[in-house]
Amino acid sequence: xxxxxxxxxxxxxxxxxxxxxxxxxxxxxxxxxxxxxxxxxxxxxxxxxxxxxxxxxxxxxxxxxxxxxxxxxxxxxxxxxxxxxxxxxxxxxxxxxxxxxxxxxxxxxxxxxxxxxxxxxxxxxxxxxxxxxxxxxxxxxxxxxxxxxxxxxxxxxxxxxxxxxxxxxxxxxxxxx
Amino acid sequence: xxxxxxxxxxxxxxxxxxxxxxxxxxxxxxxxxxxxxxxxxxxxxxxxxxxxxxxxxxxxxxxxxxxxxxxxxxxxxxxxxxxxxxxxxxxxxxxxxxxxxxxxxxxxxxxxxxxxxxxxxxxxxxxxxxxxxxxxxxxxxxxxxxxxxxxxxxxxxxxxxxxxxxxxxxxxxxxxx
DNA sequence: GGCCACATGTAATATGTTACATGATTGT
DNA sequence: ACAATCATGTAACATATTACATGTGGCC
Numbered sequence: 058x059x060x061x062x063x064x065x066x067x068x069x070x071x072x073x074x075x076x077x078x079x080x081x082x083x084x085x086x087x088x089x090x091x092x093x094x095x096x097x098x099x100x101x102x103x104x105x106x107x108x109x110x111x112x113x114x115x116x117x118x119x120x121x122x123x124x125x126x127x128x129x130x131x132x133x134x135x136x137x138x139x140x141x142x143x144x145x146x147x148x149x150x151x152x153x154x155x156x157x158x159x160x161x162x163x164x165x166x167x168x169x170x171x172x173x174x175x176x177x178x179x180x181x182x183x184x185x186x187x188x189x190x191x192x193x194x195x196x197x198x199x200x201x202x203x204x205x206x207x208x209x210x211x212x213x214x215x216x217x218x219x220x221x222x223x224x225x226x227x228x229x230x231x232x233x234x
Numbered sequence: 235x236x237x238x239x240x241x242x243x244x245x246x247x248x249x250x251x252x253x254x255x256x257x258x259x260x261x262x263x264x265x266x267x268x269x270x271x272x273x274x275x276x277x278x279x280x281x282x283x284x285x286x287x288x289x290x291x292x293x294x295x296x297x298x299x300x301x302x303x304x305x306x307x308x309x310x311x312x313x314x315x316x317x318x319x320x321x322x323x324x325x326x327x328x329x330x331x332x333x334x335x336x337x338x339x340x341x342x343x344x345x346x347x348x349x350x351x352x353x354x355x356x357x358x359x360x361x362x363x364x365x366x367x368x369x370x371x372x373x374x375x376x377x378x379x380x381x382x383x384x385x386x387x388x389x390x391x392x393x394x395x396x397x398x399x400x401x402x403x404x405x406x407x408x409x410x411x
Numbered sequence: 412g413g414c415c416a417c418a419t420g421t422a423a424t425a426t427g428t429t430a431c432a433t434g435a436t437t438g439t
Numbered sequence: 440a441c442a443a444t445c446a447t448g449t450a451a452c453a454t455a456t457t458a459c460a461t462g463t464g465g466c467c
Contacts, residue, residue, distance in 0.1 A: 062454075063333050070340040080418050093335040097456055102420055124418060124463045143340055144348045146355070149333035156240050156326035158270040162383045163247040163320055171321045178323070205401060206339045216393050224382060239426080257446050274428055279448055300435045301446055 061138065063150060064096050065104050069131060069139040072114065077128040079105055088193055092210050105129060113138055157182075173228060180221045187214035238315065240327060241273050242281050246308060246316040249291065254305040256282055265370055269387050282306060290315055334359075350405060357398045364391035 061069075067090060071082045079101045086096050108114045113135035119128040131139070157179050164172040190211045194203045238246075244267060248259045256278045263273050285291045290312035296305040308316070334356050341349040367388045371380045 063331075063336065064454080067336060070336070070343070073340070073343050078418075079420090090336065090339060093330045093332040093339075095329075095455090098420075099422095099457075100455060120463095121417080122464065126418060139340075140344065143337055143344045144351075148359075149337070150331060151334065152272075152329075152331040153270045154240075154327055154329040155270040157328065158383055158386065159240065159244060159247070159267065160320055160326070161386075162267060162270075162381065163250070163316075164382070166247070166250050167317065167320045174321075182325075204339065205341070205404075206335055209335065209338075209397060212397065213393075216390075220386060220389065227382075241426085255446075256448090272427090275448075276429075276450095277427060298436085298445080302434085303446060 061142070062104075063094065064100050065108060066139065066142050067094055067096060068101065068104055068108065069113065069135055070143075072129060072131045073136065073139055077119075077130065078126055079129075088197060089204075089207070092190075093206070108135070169228065173225065176221050176225045176228065180218050180225070183214045183218035183221065187211050187218065190214065238319070239281075240271065241277055242285060243316065243319050244271055244273060245278065245281055245285065246290065246312055247320075249306060249308045250313065250316055254296075254307065255303055256306075265374060266381075266384070269367075270383070285312070346405065350402065353398050353402050353405065357395050357402070360391045360395040360398065364388050364395065367391065 067086070068082060071085055074085075076082045076085055079098065082101055083096070083098060086094075105114065105116070109116055109129075112132060114129045115132055116127050116129045118126070120126050157175065160175055161172070164175075190207060194207050194211070198204075198207075244263070245259060248262055251262075253259045253262055256275070259278055260273070260275060263271075282291065282293070286293055286306075290309060291306045292309055293304050293306045296303050334352065337352055338349070341352075367384060371384050371388075375381075375384075
């Protein structure tokens with residue numbers, strides 16, 4: 058019994074939400090889960106094959122005109138697997154890789170102005186990403202309710218921007234210059 | 235000219251901050267950068283060898299009694315490489331992998347009570363991690379000033395806990411049950 | 412004719428974790 | 440005697456990105 062990778066579970070989830078092809082899943086991922094769980098074609102297609110081999114999904118060819126197209130759907134086993142993951146109690150993987158924080162961590166090795174430049178770039182970047190997320194929200198959901206995780210993403214980016222605002226103030230205030 | 239991986243740069247940075255052996259670096263990483271940039275022995279030791287091959291660090295044997303021990307230090311080239319990274323303008327890698335958010339994303343596939351259980355577990359978990367970070371701060375820095383990134387980590391965990399508090403309220407309020 | 416969106420897939424490479432092997436020293 | 444800490448390292452495996460190859464169909 059090989060435990061499924063989180064990426065495999067994303068795929069099962071996307072099938073449950075209505076996606077049918079690898080291409081579609083990649084698009085959904087880029088518009089929604091990418092921020093907290095990304096995946097590339099190089100993962101998606103091989104994973105779909107593995108999932109079919111283990112009987113959690115089935116596929117059939119459904120070309121659109123001359124464009125080849127393979128549509129997947131969950132089997133009963135796949136749906137069961139998905140649901141047992143969704144309600145499980147186990148610890149969730151939580152990882153951050155943030156090169157900017159790394160540079161801030163090593164800030165004492167460079168001049169104050171360099172740290173300030175870094176801090177200001179981050180404020181800007183986080184605000185841009187927040188705006189980008191809002192754009193996606195408008196585009197995909199318009200005036201309907203936006204999904205909680207989209208709000209989470211926007212608010213997290215804004216929190217970060219504010220944290221770096223505050224950090225800039227700390228740096229400029231207690232500095233004799 | 236092979237561009238250095240972020241992990242290689244962490245190593246250069248830790249050398250600049252005073253670490254000397256792979257073991258020491260691993261410890262520092264586990265106590266400080268792990269939260270936003272982790273690394274295992276399986277990365278550290280091979281990376282040190284590569285860095286020495288490219289002339290950015292040098293090592294010599296410095297056994298402590300009978301315990302073998304290899305102490306590294308930055309070369310001029312290594313220090314230059316480190317500093318040029320620290321002041322560079324390029325975009326910083328920023329990645330999150332959060333399985334809990336993934337489950338929240340798929341929340342509509344399960345019952346409300348299951349989502350609520352997930353949300354409450356996250357509140358708890360984020361508060362525990364915040365406490366864990368505070369513990370590290372006390373242990374390593376005591377009453378001295380704590381580094382900005384440590385505050386960042388604590389505050390980020392607390393922000394998360396509060397976000398999930400608020401989300402719980404949203405779920406229980408506009409629910410007819 | 413040319414570009415973009417749709418669509419699938421692989422190979423090479425990069426990155427990272429886990430488990431294991433080895434052994435000295437310190438403290439209980 | 441034994442556990443914990445100091446210390447180095449590798450092999451197997453897992454995970455993920457990038458670049459490439461290939462082709463259709465719709466639109467301007």
